[in-house]
Amino acid sequence: MNWALVWNYLPYLLHAAGMTLLISAMAIAGGTVLGLVLALARSELGRWAGFTVAAYTWLVRGTPLLLQIFVVYYWLPGLGIRLAAFPAGVMVLALNATAYYADIFRSALQTVPPGQIEAALAVGLPWLPTMRRIVIPQAFVPALPPYIGQSITVVKNTSLVSVISVQELMFTSESIYSSTYRVVETIGVAGVLYLGITSILQVFQIWMEHRIHASKTRVR
Amino acid sequence: MTGSLIHLHNVQKKFGHTTVLDGISLDVRAGDVMAVIGPSGSGKSTLLRIVNQLEQHDAGLVAINGEKIDAATPRRQLARIRTQVGMVFQGFHLWPNMSVLDNITLAPRTIRGLSREQADAQAEQLLARVGLSAQRDRRPENLSGGQKQRVAIARALAMEPLAILFDEPTSALDPHLSNEVLEVMADLATTAGVTMMVVTHEIGFARRIANRTVYMQGGRIVQDAPTDTFFEHQQDPDILKFLSHT
Numbered sequence: 240m241n242w243a244l245v246w247n248y249l250p251y252l253l254h255a256a257g258m259t260l261l262i263s264a265m266a267i268a269g270g271t272v273l274g275l276v277l278a279l280a281r282s283e284l285g286r287w288a289g290f291t292v293a294a295y296t297w298l299v300r301g302t303p304l305l306l307q308i309f310v311v312y313y314w315l316p317g318l319g320i321r322l323a324a325f326p327a328g329v330m331v332l333a334l335n336a337t338a339y340y341a342d343i344f345r346s347a348l349q350t351v352p353p354g355q356i357e358a359a360l361a362v363g364l365p366w367l368p369t370m371r372r373i374v375i376p377q378a379f380v381p382a383l384p385p386y387i388g389q390s391i392t393v394v395k396n397t398s399l400v401s402v403i404s405v406q407e408l409m410f411t412s413e414s415i416y417s418s419t420y421r422v423v424e425t426i427g428v429a430g431v432l433y434l435g436i437t438s439i440l441q442v443f444q445i446w447m448e449h450r451i452h453a454s455k456t457r458v459r
Numbered sequence: 460m461t462g463s464l465i466h467l468h469n470v471q472k473k474f475g476h477t478t479v480l481d482g483i484s485l486d487v488r489a490g491d492v493m494a495v496i497g498p499s500g501s502g503k504s505t506l507l508r509i510v511n512q513l514e515q516h517d518a519g520l521v522a523i524n525g526e527k528i529d530a531a532t533p534r535r536q537l538a539r540i541r542t543q544v545g546m547v548f549q550g551f552h553l554w555p556n557m558s559v560l561d562n563i564t565l566a567p568r569t570i571r572g573l574s575r576e577q578a579d580a581q582a583e584q585l586l587a588r589v590g591l592s593a594q595r596d597r598r599p600e601n602l603s604g605g606q607k608q609r610v611a612i613a614r615a616l617a618m619e620p621l622a623i624l625f626d627e628p629t630s631a632l633d634p635h636l637s638n639e640v641l642e643v644m645a646d647l648a649t650t651a652g653v654t655m656m657v658v659t660h661e662i663g664f665a666r667r668i669a670n671r672t673v674y675m676q677g678g679r680i681v682q683d684a685p686t687d688t689f690f691e692h693q694q695d696p697d698i699l700k701f702l703s704h705t
Contacts, residue, residue, distance in 0.1 A: 357513055358552035358611075362566040362618055363542030366534070372565060376556040 245424040248415045252425075255411035256432040262329055262407055263394045263436065269333030270393065271386075274340025279370070281345055292341060299338035305399050307331050312403045328400030328407075332393060339389045347382035348374060380451055387444040391437045398433075408432055463488050463522075464621050464654055465510055465544070470519035472505055472678075479505045480516070481678040487622060487656055492648045494665030494686070495658045497675035498701060503658040504549075506675070507624045510656065511544045512537060524621060542570055545615030545623040549630050551607040553599035559586070559610050560595045563617045570618070578617075585613040589643050605636035609643050616647075622654035623647075629661060637661070644668065662705045666690050674698050 245252075281292040299307070311331045315322065322330065351374050359369040401410035408429050416425040465487035472480035479502045487493055495503045508514040509521060515530040522528065523540050532540075553562050563585060564578035573581070586592045589609040599607055608628055615623050625644065629637035641664050647653040648668045659665055665672055665686070672689040674682045682695060693699055 352552075354548060354550050354552040355554060358546075358548065358554070358614075360513060360538075361511055361541060361544075361546035361548075362614065363538045363540075363570055364566055365538055365569075368565075368569045372569075373554050373556070377554075 240424060241421055242424055244419055244421055245415075245428055248419070248425070249428070251411055251415065252408065252428055252432060255406060255408040256429075256436065258406060258411075259394070259397050259408040259433070260436055262325075262332065262397045262400065262405070263390075265329045266332035266336055266393050266397070267390050269329070270336030270340050273333065273337040275344050275375075277337060277341035278344035278348060281341070282348055283366075296338045296342055299335055300342075304331070304335050304396055305402065307335055308399060308403060324400070324403045324405045328397075328403060328405040332396055332400065335396070336389065336393045339392075340386070343382055343385045343389060344378065347378040347385075350381045351377045383444060383447055383451075387440050390440050394437050394440070395433065464491075464524055465656065466520070466522040466525075467506075467510070468520040470506075470509060470516045470521060472502070472509060472514065472516050479678050480509070483519070483678075483680055485673070485680065485683065487654065489621070489654055490652055491671060492655045492669045493657065493671045493673060494669035495656065495673045495675060496660070496662060496665055496701075497681075501675040502678040503675050504626050507546075507626050507656065507658050510624055511541050511546055513546075538570075542566075542618050543621045545618060545620040547608065547611050547615055547623060547625045547628050549627040551599075551604070551611050551631070553607055553610055553614070555599050558596050558598060559591070559602070562599065562610060563614045566614070567617050582613070582617060585616050586610075588616075588646075589613050590639075603636060604632045605639040608632065608640045612640075612643055612647070616653075622656065625655060625657040625659070627658050627660065629659070660705065662702065674701070 277292045277295070280288045282289075308328070308331050311322070312324070312327050315327075355373055355377065356369060359373050364373075397407055398409035401407060401413065404410060412425050412429040416422045419425070463486040465485070467483050467485040470480055470483040471478070483502075483506060485506075495506065497503055505514055509516050510523070512521070512528055512532070520527060523544055526540055528537060528540055553559075554565070557565065560579060560582050563582040564573070564575070567573045567578045567581065568575065583592065583595065586595055589612055591606060591609055591613070594602060594606060594610070599610065602610065612623075612628075628644070629640050632640065641661065644655070644657070645664075645668045648655055657665070657669065669686045672682075672684060672686045673680055674689070674695075676697065682689065682698060690702075693702065
């Protein structure tokens with residue numbers, strides 16, 4: 240073991256971890272918004288929208304992410320769409336996460352009893368405030384655990400975009416150990432950094448569940 | 460049709476091959492308190508749900524305050540018309556993610572554009588009217604069933620509707636909790652003159668507060684009469700049998 244050597248490279252690894260965090264945040268944000276749109280489209284827009292969303296979910300969940308990265312990075316240029324590695328990587332990760340998030344949100348939306356929506360219809364509340372104030376807040380609670388689980392997967396999946404040389408944590412680690420031959424030490428530090436990022440999400444989940452519990456039992 | 464808040468003419472409704480409503484014609488005028496009674500499965504609740512289009516009828520005419528509504532009515536127009544007809548459900552359907560006060564003020568703030576202060580002031584008056592001023596900041600899950608239903612009534616009143624539909628409002632409640640809800644409804648009917656259409660199994664209550672009683676059986680209106688006449692001069696053997704069992 241030669242930790243001193245790795246210590247010298249720590250600034251590079253930290254910078255790369257920052258990139259991983261940035262890619263993760265963008266993919267999670269994009270996937271969340273698109274996933275919610277698809278989940279609502281599937282439940283609200285009738286058969287063809289539902290079919291299209293189901294087909295998208297089937298396609299994305301049924302093929303490896305690595306393959307999807309290759310498709311976007313090596314195939315799209317043939318169709319005249321040329322993306323740099325970073326935006327291509329973020330896009331694939333977001334579109335991939337969208338399929339999983341859409342399914343998580345769809346099942347969570349279904350847990351809201353129909354009477355809740357009928358009560359909103361009966362007072363004449365339009366669709367958007369009904370969703371925003373009544374349905375989505377109630378679907379939030381059942382969606383949280385699988386949502387965080389999927390988000391942790393997104394963080395770990397960012398390591399795959401190293402194959403198209405996005406300079407995130409995995410790519411940087413590989414460059415470091417291929418010149419220093421200190422694989423175990425380098426990968427060890429990278430692992431700790433990944434764990435740090437995913438821990439943010441797990442702490443967020445614990446904090447949110449605590450808040451939800453507190454707001455339920457609170458008598459103001 | 461002029462003068463009726465709720466006008467139904469020859470309304471038909473099927474669920475699959477089962478006919479649920481078979482030619483319902485009905486008028487509710489301002490100030491009416493109409494009790495709708497009859498055996499289970501007679502189509503009473505479906506009738507109520509068609510009045511504000513939570514279910515769509517297959518044929519016939521439904522008009523609220525002179526405006527025709529059906530499956531083809533645009534969503535926005537339907538939403539506007541629904542603000543004129545409040546509804547109180549058997550299962551309360553309060554929104555659990557907000558306080559009692561917010562349950563009442565959400566629609567007035569969103570639709571009628573009231574400020575929070577205006578909406579809160581109105582909601583507090585309504586809560587006082589249903590006897591729940593102390594509960595304004597509680598979550599629905601911390602209320603008893605009777606309290607929940609009284610909040611639901613206040614929520615319906617907050618939109619200042621022309622009429623309120625009550626779909627078996629006390630069927631999910633223990634008798635002692637039913638009474639507090641029935642008292643609030645009686646107060647609305649007698650002192651506030653709120654127009655109501657009440658689907659109920661509480662025959663005694665119907666007799667006490669309704670000015671009209673409608674008896675349904677097998678998706679048809681068998682009788683639509685002033686409440687006094689209905690109960691005191693009832694001739695129909697089926698109705699007499701029904702009344703003797705409840």
